[in-house]
Amino acid sequence: MNPQKTFADCVGPTGEEGVLLYNPAYKIMQFCDGEKWISAAGGISQNHLSHGVSPWEDMDLTDTADFDGACEYRFDIGSGWAYAHTVHPDYLLFDASTAGWKFGAIEKGTKDQYWHRDDGNVAATGGSPMPIAGMQKSCMIDAEPDAVTFVDVADAAPDTQITSNVVTLSGFNSEVFMTIDGDGAPELSIDGGPWVTSGTVTNDQTVQLRLTSDSGFETARTATVILGGANYSWSVITGPEPSDCTSTTINWSPGCSATSGAITHGETKSVNNSASGYAGTRDLSCNDGTISQSGGSCTGTDSTPNAFSFTDQTNQQLNTLRTSNTITVSGLTTGASVSVSGSGSPQISIDGGGWTTSGTITNGQTLAVRLTSANAFLTARSATVDVGGATTAWSVTTRAAVNCSNTTMRWTNASSGPCQAASGSMTHGQSKSVNNSASGYSGSRDLSCDDGTISQSGGSCATTGGTWKSLAPDYSWNGCGSSVPTPGTPCSPIGKKCTGHNGSTVRSFRCQ
Structure with missing residues (x-):
């Protein structure tokens, strides 16, 4: 049977008076009053349906919400209850015969008043509005929640309590009983509450499941959930049998090392360091082919360094x-x-x-x-x-000391005296005495060499002839040449004489 539009005549299909059918467009029951299809509530006059609908509840006359086609409405118009027979999101038409009119019209924004209508045309709002003393509604009971999905769990650990995804219930307007059964002691939690095997749920509440996985590998356990008139299943499948761990080298800070050896899944053991210069242990565990390490210790023991040296x-x-x-x-x-x-x-x-x-x-x-x-x-x-x-x-x-090279040494009581002698080469630390080599003098000097420097001391310096005297020129004497004597300086032999220029003056000189 195809859905019927509100106001459809009792044709297509033809409906006899009293025939009842469901209009899914507005989720209401309608029946044929002999002329047209109307709301079941209006058609039954004031005998409200008692099966599959909620009790009558008062409405707020200031509420501007849409009218719900899944609900029945009635109004207190002062002469008894008037039942709506046309439900539209924006307005209602109802039987106003108790007030002397064929129809009454009420709009969603003005629920506290209505207009009399004889022609059923709510679009024209002539006349004066009439007050509404009260308004009630009764909605069809929908006890079938929308479908939900509990996602199966794969590769679960054996013998472990596993929880499902959380689903939010929707699509119904009454309390619905819910149960769970199956392997692994399954339970359900409503709105995060305690874990139970059954309970009552309402629209917009959440549900989560749990069960204990099988103790074997690659084995499923399934819970069956009954929600309203629908059944759902949720499975938890354990993973494959875990692998053992093969032997490998374990290193840990600062320099320890050991061989793990083969370890079975779930086994724990301790290994000792084998690296030179360290002492310590390490705790190992095997989980499905992977070795984890923790704890233990590693302490250095080698206080002897590698060979070292400094450059001399x-x-x-x-x-x-x-x-x-x-x-x-x-x-x-x-x-x-x-x-x-x-x-x-x-x-x-x-x-x-x-x-x-x-x-x-x-x-x-x-x-x-x-x-x-x-x-x-x-x-x-x-x-x-x-x-x-x-x-x-x-x-x-x-370093080595420096020897002294040959140099001329001069002395009297000072380093520039008339006596002189060549030192000759001397080695560091050597001491020697040298004799005067200057004409007209005799004497000696003590020398010593210290790291390239000659020091002199002691000895003597004395004349061996006369001294030069300046006299009046005597041109019969031989000339002195370029070496004009200096008066007072030693000379020999006594009696030696010469004439020469002493500056701009001609003088004669004689050793005496």
Whole structure:
């Protein structure tokens, strides 16, 4: 039977008076009154249907909401209840015969008044509105919620309580009884409430399911839910049997290592470090082919460094503070003591820190040494550095002394005296005496060579003839040439004489 429009004559299909049918367009029951299809409530006069509808409930006359075709309406118009026989979202038509009219019309925005109509035409609102004292509605009961979907769960852990997705119920307007049954002790929760096996639900409430998965692998457990007149199933399938773990190398900080060995799924074990220079343990567990590690410890035990050395220094100045090259210590897994000893007041610096004679050093830190060189030539001073029992020596050797080259030495009581002599080449530290080689004098001088410098001391310087005297010119004497004597200076032999120019004056000179 096809749905019928409101106001349809009792034809197409032809309806005899009293025939009852359902109009899904407005979700109402209609019957043929012999002329047209009208609301079941109006057709039954005031005998309200008692099966499949809700009780009458009062309405707010100021409510402007649409009229619902799934509900029946009646109005107190002062002369008894008037039942609507045409339900439209915007208006109602009802039997107003108790008030002397064929129809009454009420609009959704003015539920507190109605208009008399004899022609059923609500579009024309002539006349004066009449008051409505009260209004009630009774709606058809829809106890069939819209379909819901509980999503099956795959790869669930065995023997584990699993919960479903949450669904929101809709599409019904009455309380509906709901139950759950099946394997794994299934339960349901309504609106986040306690877990039960049955209960009553209403529109817009939420439902969630749970059950305990099977203890085996790749095995399903199914719960059956009955909601109104519909059945739903929800399955939880356990995953495949987990894999064992194969042997692998386990590393953990700061430098420990061990072989796990084969481990079965679910097994836990502890392994000991096998890496050199460390001690420790690690806790392992196997879960479906994957090894997880946790806890345990790893402590360095190697305080002996790799071999190390400093570059010796040679040809250094005397009595000078000298610093070595800087090295980086390696091969330690724990802190090591470090110290220095030796000549020249040696000290060490750790990682660029202050200078000291001892301390603690760790792997990767730097180390330098310093000492004061010897105050003698070609002399070594050495420092011994000890790191965790491993030692190395570092030495500083002073330079060789410089010998003295030949030079002319002059002396009396000062370094520019009339006596003189060639020193000759001398070695550092050598001492010797030289004799005067200047004419008219006799004497000697003590010399010593110290790092390229000749020092002189002692000795003597005395004349061996007369001294030059300036006289009146005597042109019978031989000329003095370019070497004009200086009066008062030593000369020999006594009696030697000559004439020459003493500046612009001609003078004669005689040794006497």
